[in-house]
Amino acid sequence: MMRLLRVELRRLWARRVTRWACVGILVLAALSTVVAYGTARPPSPQEVAAAEGAYAAELEVWEAEGAEQVADCEASAEAEGATPQEWGCTDMEPRLDWYLPPSQTFVADAGQDPAVFGSESVNTDDPATAAAVQEVRGSVWNGWAGLSSLDDLAMLLLMGALVVGVSFVTAEVNSGSLGMWLTFEPRRQRVYWSKATAAAIGTAPLVVAGFALLVASSYAAFASFGTLGDVTGAVWAEVAAFTGRLVLAGAALAAIGVALGVLFKHAAAAVGVVAVVAWASLAFGYAFGELQRWLPTTALTAWLQGGSVFTVENCTPAADGVFECVPVDHVVTTAQGGLLLLAATVVLTGAAMLVFRWRDVS
Template identity: 30%
Template sequence: MRHVIAAEALRWLRRRGLWATVAVFLLLAVMSGVAMAASAEPPDEATVAQAKVDYASYLADWNENHQEWYQDCLDATPEDENPQAMCAETLAAPVKSDYVPAPLAWADGMRSAAIFAGILGGMLAMLVAASFWGAEFRHGTIATWLTFVPDRTRVWTAKNVVAVLMSAVAALVMSAVVLGVTTIGFVMFQGPASVGDWGPPLGIAARGLGFAALAALIGAAMAVLFRNTVAAAAVPVAYLVLTSMFGAVTYVPGLEFLATLMPETNLMAYLALGTTYWVPALEPGEGMVERHLPFAHGLTYLLVLTGALAVASLIAFQRRDVAE
């Protein structure tokens, strides 16, 4: 088995198309890191000063008139829409932080950078793993390779081991680039003292590597099932189109459970150690209610999805004629 894995690794390294894809994604990682770094720049003094004036002006206006506004709101809101709760929320006292911009905090900026890097790394892993397998079917080399190693299970395992390892390495480099460039931005714009705890972003980055490994298996499985590389890109695109058309169905009372079945919600729960989403309240007029999806749910979802696709691809690879 070790020799088969070594041979597959050598074949991966000789695929120029895979290197080109990695190079493109590394460029995206650099550009993304620069954008994240730019967001660390504090707002200019003129903007802050004007925001303080606007806040003070509205606060004075609110203190003088909010009771009248509240009564007008109650009069204009139907009873079945819970006017007391809605008007109290709409006309709440202004909060200074909502008006006066503050420099981006290290924890928030690095969290966003790490999550983005994890998603980008997963996309890269899915694409290169699918290309690694798809090229075998496109060029017909898989049939030749099986004449040297007839055991299809060994070939399937070796190719996926290499795809997972190489994808994880590429995702690791991408995360390092995004986090490194973002850190440089914080140091440049806010000084070395702005650098805070590395634990949370590195934890997200580590889970991002796990997602890259799973994404590589998903991409490889789709390439085997559909016998081409295009499926790895076409299926996610088709999913995005469908969710943009029918995503609102999760906001229909009684169907809010569908939000827990969305891949993106579970991915966020996995990367961020839990996530929140909004569903309509059961009682009319109560608006939206916040729900929490835990890390364990996201992890289980990703493992079950990946495992099902991997098993299906192994069965297809074992039973189908590779020369079809």
């Protein structure tokens, strides 16, 4: 088995698609660096001066009419049966940051406006769920920051691992080299496991190097402008944990790619199925309600980011008989996401092994 694995690893890295994946990672890192430099740039002195002028003018109006505006807001909130806090009556005084152009730091600032940057109020009556929702939304992978944008780019690295896994099998099936290889090693289960393991292990350097380049280039961009934010040891520990989970996810998707390559025999069909499933999960996921918990995109996000939050409309009749729908937050934990990803890998691998054992690959 080890001999087969070494052979398959050499063949994997000798393939053209693997080399193109390396080029794609370099291009992705370059593009992300350009974007990071654009978002890391702080406001210019002219923009700051204009913002200060607008803030000063608005502050004069507030000092003259602020008490009346707050009273009107509180009266409107009371008329609608809401509290002043829910209507924002306690946070109406102008602030300078309202007039500055949007800017980012490498690590999200704890003082960023929750209404703008995604830390909205929690919609659940369960204290444990509420705490979990706040923990997920308070992660460095959520919010408005350079670091939190890298998790979306990491998905492209995983797609690269999947494509490499798919093409590793389909190219040999369609060229006939797999059938010839089976004449030298007729034990199909060993051949399948060697290919799946080689894809899982062989794509790990691509994922690790790619994500390291993304983090390093983004960090350099923000550091050049002095807009890093509060980069602590805990932040780097979370980056390391994310990298570890990313490598495991890449290994799983590479193995899934091998399985799909065996099942569909054509790379376009295998990758197309994944693309359709991912698109349908993102486009129509909300309509699934509680079933969102079992969607592959939800599981993958939960595994990578240390948890994921999805919302379900809870519709109940009010006292007057009219149905009222309230969004309720739910959490998928890291363990749940990892188990779902593992289950998908095991099921597809098992199906592919059965097919590979009996299907004619010549």
